[in-house]
Amino acid sequence: MHAWICEDPVGPQALTWKEVPTPSPGKGEVLVSIKAASLNFPDLLIVQGKYQMKPQPPFVPGAEFAGVVEAVGEGVASLKPGMAVATFAGLGGFATHACVPQAVVMPVPPGFPFADAAAFLCTYGTTYHALIDRASLKAGETVLVLGAAGGVGTAAIQIAKAAGATVIAAASSDEKCALCRQLGADATINYSRSNIRDEIKTLTGGRGPDVVYDPVGGDLAEPVFRSIAWRGRYLVIGFAQGQIPALPLNLPLLKGASIVGVFWGEFARREPQHNAAALAQLATWYGEGKVKPVIEHQLPMQELPRAFELMASRQVRGKVVLTNP
Structure with missing residues (x-):
């Protein structure tokens, strides 16, 4: 097998594509032949040594991928060789093969392309957990999505609309705003050339x-929170801008509003049954055409450095997916 190896987490430039021994699945594990892997913002943070999870080098990055079960370890009964699966394993995806615990593997229903499956679990799992579970979004409410043309942002538009909400999508260019309207956003804000508080x-x-869905952080957080409705819920998804904002705590007091943390990976680990139910609902919505990952770039697995460049430039609409033959 081949894999991108991170021996020193100082950035994507330190990754090397190497031939390594193909592992055998241990007890409770499956060996997956990887067909597609998607790039998520934490993947960049991990290889920079900036993520909350700091794996011991050398390691193979790539949290989310899809493929075919090639072998199963002792005690694995629900998964069989030849099954199409998707997984959010945290590591191992930027390779041709990976061994992962059966608990983090989801069988992929027929008609679900590997590229879509590789871009689905983290992005849509995070967003469903955020909007439906953490924010208790109700039909008729209004959701403001920041960074709305990115991977989780496009998922947020689709899930909020599936839940019957009105969606305002905020993005940094007219082209990104046009994509958001195509996905069903009721209104858009280009915050690079307008005052976001006035527009809201x-x-x-x-x-x-x-509800505010914020995967961006940075200098937009405070003006947006000042605009939130009474009893509003501000969802902290991530910090794509790089800066972790500090909000004055009098603001939630004055608005009767909540600052709500969203950590889907930990939710999936602690509450696997609730997570499985959420993923089942998402799979149903996918089959009904209500949700579908937006994939702007599909690159060969060997072009991972190029994929990281695209992500770092913040020019990607939707997701970048890497594929193996």
Whole structure:
């Protein structure tokens, strides 16, 4: 097998594509022949040594991937060789093969392409957990999605619309805003050339959004929180801008609003039954055409450095997926 090896987490430039021995699955594990792997922002942070999880080098990055079960270890009964699967294993995806615990593997239903499956679990699992579980989103409420043209942002538009919400999508260019409208957003804000507070006030009649979905962080957080509706829920998804904002705590007091943390990986580990139910609902919505990953770039696995460049430039709409033959 081949894999991208991180021996020193100082950035993507330190990764090397190497031939390594193909592992055998241990007890409770399966060996997956990887067909597609998607790039998520934590993958960049991990190879930079900036993520909350700091694996011991050398390691193979790549949290999310899909493929075919090639072999199963002792005690594995529910998965069989030849089955199409998707997994969010945390590591190991930027390779041709990986051994993963059966607990993090989901069989892929027929008609679910590997590229879509590789871009589905983390992005849509995170977003469903955020909007439906953590924010208790109700039909008729208004959701403001920041970074709305990115991987989780596009998922947030689709899931919020599937739940019956009104969606305001905020992005950094007219092209990204156009994509958001194609995905079903009711209104858009280009925050690179307009005052986001003024736009929110106009679009909500001064009331503000009931839920804010924020994977960006940085300098937008405070003005957006100042615009949130009474009893609003501000979902902290991540910090793609790089800066972790510090909000004055009088703001949630004055708004009767909540700052809600979203950590899907830990939720999936601690509450596997609830997570499985959420993924089942998402799979149903996928089959009904209500949700579908937006994939702007599909590159060969050997072009991982190029994929990281695209992500770092913040020009990607939707997801980047890497594929093996």
